Structure formats: structure tokens, C-alpha cells
Amino acid sequence: xxxxxxxxxxxxxxxxxxxxxxxxxxxxxxxxxxxxxxxxxxxxxxxxxxxxxxxxxxxxxxxxxxxxxxxxxxxxxxxxxxxxxxxxxxxxxxxxxxxxxxxxxxxxxxxxxxxxxxxxxxxxxxxxxxxxxxxxxxxxxxxxxxxxxxxxxxxxxxxxxxxxxxxxxxxxxxxxxxxxxxxxxxxxxxxxxxxxxxxxxxxxxxxxxxxxxxxxxxxxxxxxxxxxxxxxxxxxxxxxxxxxxxxxxxxxxxxxxxxxxxxxxxxxxxxxxxxxxxxxxxxxxxxxxxxxxxxxxxxxxxxxxxxxxxxxxxxxxxxxxxxxxxxxxxxxxxxxxxxxxxxxxxxxxxxxxxxxxxxxxxxxxxxxx
Amino acid sequence: xxxxxxxxxxxxxxxxxxxxxxxxxxxxxxxxxxxxxxxxxxxxxxxxxxxxxxxxxxxxxxxxxxxxxxxxxxxxxxxxxxxxxxxxxxxxxxxxxxxxxxxxxxxxxxxxxxxxxxxxxxxxxxxxxxxxxxxxxxxxxxxxxxxxxxxxxxxxxxxxxxxxxxxxxxxxxxxxxxxxxxxxxxxxxxxxxxxxxxxxxxxxxxxxxxxxxxxxxxxxxxxxxxxxxxxxxxxxxxxxxxxxxxxxxxxxxxxx
Ligand SMILES: Cc1ncc(C[n+]2csc(CCOP(=O)(O)OP(=O)(O)O)c2C)c(N)n1
Ligand code: SF4
Ligand SMILES: [Mg+2]
Numbered sequence: 059x060x061x062x063x064x065x066x067x068x069x070x071x072x073x074x075x076x077x078x079x080x081x082x083x084x085x086x087x088x089x090x091x092x093x094x095x096x097x098x099x100x101x102x103x104x105x106x107x108x109x110x111x112x113x114x115x116x117x118x119x120x121x122x123x124x125x126x127x128x129x130x131x132x133x134x135x136x137x138x139x140x141x142x143x144x145x146x147x148x149x150x151x152x153x154x155x156x157x158x159x160x161x162x163x164x165x166x167x168x169x170x171x172x173x174x175x176x177x178x179x180x181x182x183x184x185x186x187x188x189x190x191x192x193x194x195x196x197x198x199x200x201x202x203x204x205x206x207x208x209x210x211x212x213x214x215x216x217x218x219x220x221x222x223x224x225x226x227x228x229x230x231x232x233x234x235x236x237x238x239x240x241x242x243x244x245x246x247x248x249x250x251x252x253x254x255x256x257x258x259x260x261x262x263x264x265x266x267x268x269x270x271x272x273x274x275x276x277x278x279x280x281x282x283x284x285x286x287x288x289x290x291x292x293x294x295x296x297x298x299x300x301x302x303x304x305x306x307x308x309x310x311x312x313x314x315x316x317x318x319x320x321x322x323x324x325x326x327x328x329x330x331x332x333x334x335x336x337x338x339x340x341x342x343x344x345x346x347x348x349x350x351x352x353x354x355x356x357x358x359x360x361x362x363x364x365x366x367x368x369x370x371x372x373x374x375x376x377x378x379x380x381x382x383x384x385x386x387x388x389x390x391x392x393x394x395x396x397x398x399x400x401x402x403x404x405x406x407x408x409x410x411x412x413x414x415x416x417x418x419x420x421x422x423x424x425x426x427x
Numbered sequence: 428x429x430x431x432x433x434x435x436x437x438x439x440x441x442x443x444x445x446x447x448x449x450x451x452x453x454x455x456x457x458x459x460x461x462x463x464x465x466x467x468x469x470x471x472x473x474x475x476x477x478x479x480x481x482x483x484x485x486x487x488x489x490x491x492x493x494x495x496x497x498x499x500x501x502x503x504x505x506x507x508x509x510x511x512x513x514x515x516x517x518x519x520x521x522x523x524x525x526x527x528x529x530x531x532x533x534x535x536x537x538x539x540x541x542x543x544x545x546x547x548x549x550x551x552x553x554x555x556x557x558x559x560x561x562x563x564x565x566x567x568x569x570x571x572x573x574x575x576x577x578x579x580x581x582x583x584x585x586x587x588x589x590x591x592x593x594x595x596x597x598x599x600x601x602x603x604x605x606x607x608x609x610x611x612x613x614x615x616x617x618x619x620x621x622x623x624x625x626x627x628x629x630x631x632x633x634x635x636x637x638x639x640x641x642x643x644x645x646x647x648x649x650x651x652x653x654x655x656x657x658x659x660x661x662x663x664x665x666x667x668x669x670x671x672x673x674x675x676x677x678x679x680x681x682x683x
Contacts (some may be wrong), residue, residue, distance in 0.1 A: 093518060094514070094517060094518050096514065120517045120518060122513075122517060124510070124543075125539055125540070125542075125543035126539060128507070128510070128539070128540075129507070129510040129513075129539065129540050129543065130510075132503065132504065132507035132510035132511050132514065132540070133510050133511070133513050133514035133517070134514060135501070135503070135504075135507075135510075135511050135514060136483070136501060136503075136510065136511035136512060136513060136514025136515040136516075137514035137515065137517060137518045138514070139501045139511075139514075139515065140481065140514070140515045140518050140519050141518075142518040144514075144518070158504055159504060159507070162504050166501075166502070267481045267499035267500065267501055267515065268481070268499065268519060268522070269477075269478050269479040269480060269481060269498075269499055269519075269522050270477060270478055270480075270497070270498055270499045271478045272478065276493075276496075276497055276498055276499050276500065277499045277500075278493045278499075278500050278501075278502070279500070279501045279502065280484075280493065280500075280501070280502035281502065282490060282491075282502055
């Protein structure tokens, strides 16, 4: 089978199931026509590799437990370069090990899907959920000037859906795409509607290394260009691509119509903030949530627009304050931007967030009287 | 056999196979890399498998192998060539896949990938150029540098208490059940080149059998890194490397 040809399963219909986030993601990958998966076990995402190894005999895809994340990401490079719809997954420490390979793939323009089910760090950290890899995910991660398209799911449903989006966008832009989830999303069970198999089209990959027929020049996938002029050209091309990628920006705004305060939060934290916003409403404070769905591209404009109604912004994250830097860039000094974070695998409670909302609201009252 | 050379009245005694591009090689005079490239590409041409072959270039002096080898190629990160080759072969099981790696690449930074690729018995050919030095970065110690060898990072000679011992990685992979065919060859004489060619041919013939990894070490030279003339370098190689890395088969298929 040529990897560029469609992987056909005995037609799997759309169906609703109760599943763990990690399993929903893996099942969605199978239905998306994924052709190869290479990974290395790490909590809290080992279910993904386990799910694939269990399902593989029923389907026609490659699954391989590599000897390390280093090897896994380079197998992804090889398979993606050969034209396959390929993915890997890991959690924070493993994703750090993959950064070299991801940088090479960004430069050689090899599409693939990488899933980071984050855990608390730095270092070996904890297996509890965290969002401490935001900088790594959105600002490059490895060496050199490159970006990944980053999707941030907030439900088991989105764990499944974003696999389809991820593969589609990876092919469209010839780039690695990252799904930035966390341990809670990976482990929680929710109802999920799984799309039917065969619904994600395959595109031609004339650049893939599949063996050179007499009819074309050889295909070379490389990130090495010794002449600085050529290397700059490659960089300019990548930056053009990242500019085009801005059109893929996705976010949602939930809550009060003309909010006096806006919370910006992604992933699991966004769900907690929604609870806090309900509690605030009972206390007469009009708060809206802006949830970035793509972390790169980041919804700067959408946040900037909200500065006309909101008097303050609050960013809530499970880290020491990473996305808040992008929120500050978007707000551009027009309004105060506050931050509430928990670290090391601790999850903020709705009450924690409510307390922040109330404190900000009080401050606003005292400064306006 | 196809040929890129245009025919004229004279008898052709040497022609460039279509699998080699018409590009002057950047290797230093007397360097073994160019010879191995040529032999490898001759075999691919003679077997008529150019359209079904994918190569993986390493980081090392042969990083630009894809400028000369006229087959589809991927450039791997330093040490990761066999992982990249694994990825290719797993999704293109009917294609011929090879990696081409130096000693630093295969036996230092990529040791883990090397052992596990062979241990899985990936159905690929790994070509390992052992020149006992890091050629590309200017002559530093390699895992295969011999005891006493002076390099830019062992200015007083390699000492086992400080730098460990020369790593005989080929002997190591021979022990792995995934290894199907393991041989050690050289390219310093015409006879040696012929033997290497046979080994490469055999490896590509074995590949469709899906019986495991074929591994060819080429004991080679690095006149520039060793700071010797090509003639001195080959003499030094025979005197110092061959006793440690004896030429010959280490593992041959039981019956074929
Ligand atoms: C991650 C990484 N570390 C270090 C280097 C620098 N580097 C390039 S080639 C090389 C050694 C190559 O030696 P070898 O594999 O023996 O190949 P040779 O040049 O001798 O053929 C090193 C250390 C690199 N490119 N990438
Ligand atoms: S530095 Fe050594 S290995 Fe590299 S091309 Fe020159 S002689 Fe060959
Ligand atoms: Mg070397």
C-alpha cells in the first residue's frame, strides 16, 4: 500500500460512545485514516499507544512502540516524509525530547500530528494535569524560527474532533500540528460523537519520498542549506506560511453580552472558568469567557475588540503565567490584565477564580468612585 | 543497464550510472565516502531498483549524499537515520530503504537507534562508514577511534581510562537476533571495492525476503581528519584499524 493512497476500513459509521479523552483521540485517529503511529509510553497518555496496539489487527495501520521519544519523532519524520498520515503522542517530558525532530520537520515541511497530554513540570514533575508547556507549544519549542499550528481541546469531544482538524491542517500547510491537551482531558470520561471513517480526504503529496520514477526528479527532504541566502529564503517561505495560517484562528466567546470583565482561558481551565462566570453572574458581575481554540494562531484581534466594553481582563492558566503574555500583547495596555494560576499539577477551583473576579470588580469600584 | 553518458564512437569503459547525479563530489581527495557512494549507486542501477529505493542521509561528511545519489532521499538529524529509515520502511514495506551513516552518527549519538533498529530486525540496509574520526566537524575523537589515536579532542592520544575503548558496534549488532546479514568491508583496493559491491548487492537481494536488518561496516579513511596524505592514510588504516576491525563477514544467512 502506498501511504498516499487512502486507508480503507470496513465502513465504520458515526456513533456515540462514553470514552476517556485519550481513547476518543485514538479512535478518532483510526477513523481519520491515520496510517502510522510511533510512540513511547508516558503517563497520562499511555492509553493512546495501548488503544492503537489493541485495535491494529482490525485495521490496516502501522503502530510501533519506539525505544524513546527521540526515535519515535524521527520515525514520524520518515513516515511523514514518505507521505503517510502519521502521528505521535506523549506528555511533557517526552515532548521535550521530541523538539529536535519537530524543528527538523517544520523546516523540511513534513506534515504530522503531535499530541501533548500535558503534566506538571518542570523536570519529571508530576503526572497531574498542567498547562506549563504553552510557551514550548506556541513559540517554537525547538531551535530556529518556526511555529506549530496548535489546537487546544477542552472536552473529550474536541479530543476526537481535533485529530481530524489536525491532520487536515497538517496536510494543508505541510507542517507539524500540535494538539495541546492535559492529563485531566486525557483521563476524563465523557460522551463523544465519533465521526464515520473515511470522511477525511487524502491529498496528493508529490514531494513525498516514495521512490523516484524516471518521470520526475528525485525528491529530497532536508532542512540543511549551507548558503545563508538559501536558508533565509527557506525562512521567508516559512514565515509566509505562518502568516497564511493566521486565517485558521479559532476561539469562542461565552457568557455576558457586553461583559464588564473578560476571562481568557484555554482547555480544561476554560471549563472551570465557565463555572466561575455563573457564580459571578449570581453576584451581578457580567463576565464573559474568551476561549482560544487555536493557541497558534492566537486570537489577538478578538481579544483587542473586547477592550471596548470590558474594563479588565483576567487570564487563568495551570502554570505560572504564559498565555497571559499574549493576552497582554492583545490588550496592548488599554485595560489591566490580571492573572490567576496554579502550578505543578494543581487545578484552580471555580471558587478560586470567583475570588479573583470579585477582587478585580472591587478594585474597579474603588478606582471609579 | 541504463547510463547517463551519451554514446559515441569510442568504446565506453567507464560511465556514470543514472543513479549518480552529474555533480562534483565535495569529499577530500582519497576519501572513502565517494567510492562507497559510487558502488552503492551502481548496485541500485544494475538491479533496476532506482524507482523503488529511498535513502536516508546522516549528519556527517556525507550529509550531502542526496546531492550525488539520484534516488529519493531524506536527510535525518544527527544519529537518527535508522529511526527515519524505520519510519519510511514501515509505511513503504515494498520499497528498498537504506541508511548511510558515519561512526559518530551510528555509534555515538545514534547508538540507541542503531541497536533497536537492528534488534527489531527492520528490513533495511544500514551502511556504516567507520573512519575512526568525526570528519565533518574537523577531526574529533569518534567512538571507533583507536587507543592512542591523536585527534583534535584527544591531543595526547585516546586513553581508555579517560575516553573508554574503541566501540566495535558491528560486533555488537551481530549478536542481535534481528540482524540478518552483517559484514565488514573496505574500499582501499579495487578488490576490496568489488567485495563491497557484492555485499551491497546481497543486502538488496535479501531486503524483499523481510528476514531482518542487513548491516555493512566499511572500514574507511579520513585523510583530512587524520592529517595524512591519502596514501599514508590507507597505510595507517591497514596497520591500525584492520587488526581491530577485521575485514570479513560477521553473520551470513544460514541458507540462501
Ligand atoms: C545534535 C547534533 N550534535 C552535533 C552535531 C555536529 N556534528 C555534525 S557531524 C558530527 C560528527 C560526524 O562524524 P561521523 O558521523 O563519524 O561522520 P564523518 O564526518 O566522519 O563521515 C557532529 C558531531 C550536529 N550536527 N547535531
Ligand atoms: S573530512 Fe575526512 S571524511 Fe570528510 S570528506 Fe574529508 S577525508 Fe572524507
Ligand atoms: Mg566518522
